[in-house]
Amino acid sequence: MKALVDAMRDPGSIATLDADGWTGLIAAARAEQMIGSLAFRLEGQALPIAVARMCEEARASSAEWRRTALWEAEMAHRALCPLGIPVVLMKGTAYVAAGLDAGVGRSIGDLDVMIPRAALGNAEGALIAAGWEWVKPDPYDDAYYRDHMHELPPLIHRERDRMIDVHHTILPLTARQTPDAAAMIAQSVTLGDGLRVFCPEDMILHSVAHLFADGDLAGGLRNLWDQDRLLRQFGAVDGFGERLAARAALHGLSRHLARALRQTHALYGTPVHAGPLHLSDRLYLRRLTARDRWGRETRPFTRLLFYIRSHWLRMPPLMLMRHLWTKWRKGGIRLPGTDGGEAR
Template identity: 30%
Template sequence: MSNLAKFRQLCWADRFLLLEATLWLAIARLGLRLMPFRHIAPKLGEVGLESAANVPGKIAKEAERISWAVRALSHRTPWESACLAQAISAKAMLRRRHIPTTLYLGLAKDQSQQMEAHAWLRCGSEIITGKANHERFSVISCFAEQSLEKNLAENEEITSVNYHTHAHLQELLLATLNPAPQKATVGQLAQLDETEWQALIHLAQQQHIETYFLARLEALNGHTAVPTQLLSQLKQRQQQITLQNLAIYRELNLLNRAMQPANIPVVLLKGAFLATAVYPHIGQRAMGDLDLLITQEHIPKMIEILHHRGWQETRPLALEATFEHHHHLPSFAKKNLNFQIEPHWHIILPNRPYSIPSESIWQDVMLYTIAGTDLFAFQPHLQLLHLALHASYNHQFAFDLRSLCDIALVIDHYGDDLSWEKVVENAINWKWQRGVYLTLALINSFWNTAVPPEILHQLKPEQMPDSLMALAKSHLLRGREENKKVSKNFSQLKSNNTTIAKAKFALSFFFPTRKRLAWRYGTPHNNKKIWLYYFVNFYDVIRRNSKRAWLLLRGKNEITKTAERRSLLAGWLGQTE
């Protein structure tokens, strides 16, 4: 029987499903041919996350139908529809139906000892595409949507976890992360059923601490209570992060060797330092990118070295405008590497009430050796201050618990070598007092052990609303994926400013200065045709913000609350004592 005859025998629902699969296979194939994978990867979900191990029967049946459609068409398209194109197509089709999936990328050696790549897609416990021999491939990366919040709030059928259980699991997650473990925590973990374990691990993933959470479970001997499949996923994720971090450090070593003849001093920032210096195991601290600090005078040479090593800016760069409006370059990406490099010349945005000269931070660096390479890192007190600055002033606690875990581990790791006197002195002199206090107070409210009470007393601002701690805690626990829906600038539309002030603020984004436009689009500010970019900018502002603005104007509860929280935090932090 011909393919056309078989098609005619199908019901209309199956016919439309096959047509949809054909369309997505074509889009996936075209995208893979025309774009580098680093541009496609962000559209596949968040790297390192995994979807639920179990889904209801109704969802499993829908996933099975889509699996059939994609696999049936993949052998019949005029173009090659290989494993990656199949996985991307099926993922797109399931995403349209709000069904969470995980796309895996793996490597293995064939019979001739050559490296072979494979991609497969999982929904629940079933492999949707690429199932054949997928077990022999070692997972190097995975992509999934951050969907726990939506599942908890909108789809109890999937998670079977109500609001009160969700709040209880948040408290249990915090208790497990406590540097001073409590015996009661072990008993609470032992009482969880598989659905609750699944939700708890999702919470850890949402906060980007799933492998550190695994380490704390092992320290408590609570990992024995984790369902086997979920425990296996956690360990697999730890292996992925370990391999990823080793690749990052390998590139760091090569890059540092290239910079040594030019005498460029390099300070490791955040995760690049913490993963080996503070965390007990390299796989416990994931790194999305490699953050490096160098002096501003060395930035042009740094760019030249990065280009020579195959790294390219992820967006156009106008150096003069970037120096004026930012504190780091655009991220640099390299073919076949799924991390980026972000060179900094400062740790603070310019022209802020809490800005300081960059020379101030270079006075408190120390030598740090990794993999036989000599680099620099911040001294313990500056390490803590920088992490608090990043969590509070730079992001208004819109990231996740990992930022607080970093600081708690710094405090625990250095102990008496951490100069609290310098922490207090610099925080006050540099006008970082509010952000540092609020960050440390949050850590103490979560774990009640890390920060000496007298330090909090010395740092506490004179003017602090009673509700601010609860506000910051709520914002932090929402997680990065939810909070990034409302940027700091966008949240100003919910500030207490007058309508005229808000209108002026909004217009400044539609009609920025020439230099700001030059920074945004990487063109010289004295370019005679720069005015054309005002049309591009107008389109971009509308495209990025129209949906959230519409939701805000309609008074959608969650986005309104997120905007209000971020606006209040940014407003309070922006004031100085």
């Protein structure tokens, strides 16, 4: 969806949009969960009244997302603080809690936190005592999480109906990269109220790892927008690029960081030293922008490729076969990109 990338990169580009162009831009921004960020990005631009109204509503909505996210963090903090363990906020909640540009207008879903692996059992007990409950009692999924994943099975709060994902590292234990979780917690910084966030380098590297080493690139435009904002804000300090590269090497994420830099630079013009685009980058960019002006997903084959790839990255092949087999037998699997529609 080129119009969305253009508007985020250069808000002045909206001057050429007609009514259909605007409708398409808004549908795409909603589909990519970027409507709040777009609304803030367009502040101060001359907009049609109907669009200005929608932007105002989107900004008000994101203020409520922010409030809810910070409240969930506070509730988790109150439940976990008697344990005396470090609780590191991750992703969107971390951005808004730390007051970073990446948090401006960001939509935030579940609460993601990281704690030391040794504290998982106690944390689980404390959260359950404070009203969180298991989402699914399925024994296969449960064993799968505990044996292979980088987080506890998701918990949901019975009153507030909000999810918490408790991580002890940033990638599944079966993934081929093994970032140094202990170093991430050790270097995390306090926000002053007992909660913590990753240090700037790790914050970027977590977003990079999540996008390129873990996911199927769904929501990638927004993740790269996060990275663009983080790189611009933290990169203003001398020597940040070098420290970031060194930290990536420590976590085994150098290749992923290099790709992220090339992609953010290509999409959003992020001022970083990125090499020339690789052939595979073009495939990534095709996948990232696979959405039409009705907000529909397009390019089903590219999407399918990335879905298989995301499982390949997380799990060794034999285990992948077993996982897909179990999922398939239970009828739980449905590949994305098979919901029809052609680019128009």
